[in-house]
Amino acid sequence: MRLLVAEDDRALGKFLQRGLEADGHEVCLVSDGQMAVDRFLAEMPDLTILDLNLPRKDGAEVLSFLRTIDSELPILILTARAEPETKVRCLDLGADDCMLKPFSLQELRARCRALLRRRREALLTLRYGNVEMNRVERSVLRAGIPVMLTNKEFALLERLMLNRGRCVSRASLLEQVWSMGTSAGTNVVDVYINYLRRKLDDHGPGDGQGQFIQTVRGQGYRIGAAPAEA
Template identity: 35%
Template sequence: MLIEDDRMIGTAIEQALKDAAYAVDWVTDGETAVHAAENESYELGLLDLGLPKADGREVLRRLRTLGRKLPVIIVTARDAVDDRIDGLDLGADDYLVKPFEIRELLARMRAVLRREGSGSPPLLSNGKLNLDPATRQASFVDQIALLTAREFALLQALLARPGRVLSRSELERQIYGWNEEVESNAIEYLIHTIRKKLGAAAIRNVRGVGWMVDRSS
């Protein structure tokens, strides 16, 4: 979840995250952020401090009262040492000062997700199908291919749960944000393009239910 009220900054971060194969829900005020966190499951929150309705400090306090842990990186122009200390003491997992390089933000996100155990390992694999998050390169048997951001996100969702069937709606939630229009055949098309690159056996279809990859072998 991206919590940022500046439209220009929010648009740039949202697009960069999508390009890096993250599904993004972008909210622009503190109250909406807390409501979203109460009703949706997120791997990570990017939190600005200067927000309308409820400022970032209040949002962080309220997020920390929720039952489940949500990793949070504060992303703000406030660069005073006291602000950094206060943010970290309130429960933030990291603190990044604007302006920043997108590459640094992505690296900090990966580091926080690794610490939380919810991020991608260096290589996702079930023994036959392999996916490298650093390069978006996938291999299956003797086929090697470079995936698009959407293809990578779909295959990552399946490989994170080998042996489990994921429905169309579950895959859409992994790949697309709130404000993105999803065509009715988008998931089928992505699976078709992945199979074309890696082979039909890379992803299994469970008719009427969804798709899966085999358990680790």
């Protein structure tokens, strides 16, 4: 699943990123409050881990703003402020959980799993046609048959299913799945789309329009009909 970590301590941020990626999550790490807002709006992550002591925008200010955007996506607060009123204020602003620094990575990972389990089933399981993706168990079924995917294949399919009905550009997929800039000059997206089609037994006309993963000429890829076609 997609996680956003906002932590201005670089060493701690990298430590959290590695620990959460070990659980199979896609982790976006930012170091200030404004970046946290920007990435939240761009990604709408499944879980946000937010330090209160952030530059540019304070964590409490970021938390309050994020809750005006989405009232359900889980947010876990990290803070070195031990006074009880800090935790109360965070919970009143809409935080789902609050952890005091220093903390155990094992406990934080467990709390993240608990928060993700509370998400609505519609967000945990993505479905289109006869393809079903469980984002917690990281499993994929097509017509009830398991499809074994690598981490990158899963992340690519997840990104397309989250945007079903909308074309996702190659540049966007390159940045979001591989963390590469648009000037990388690689055809890795097209290669992995072919991997996915083969594993999903995704056959169709040469133009790709009859396939589960459709090719939008000159733009990118899409799952499902475009809004105007629906």
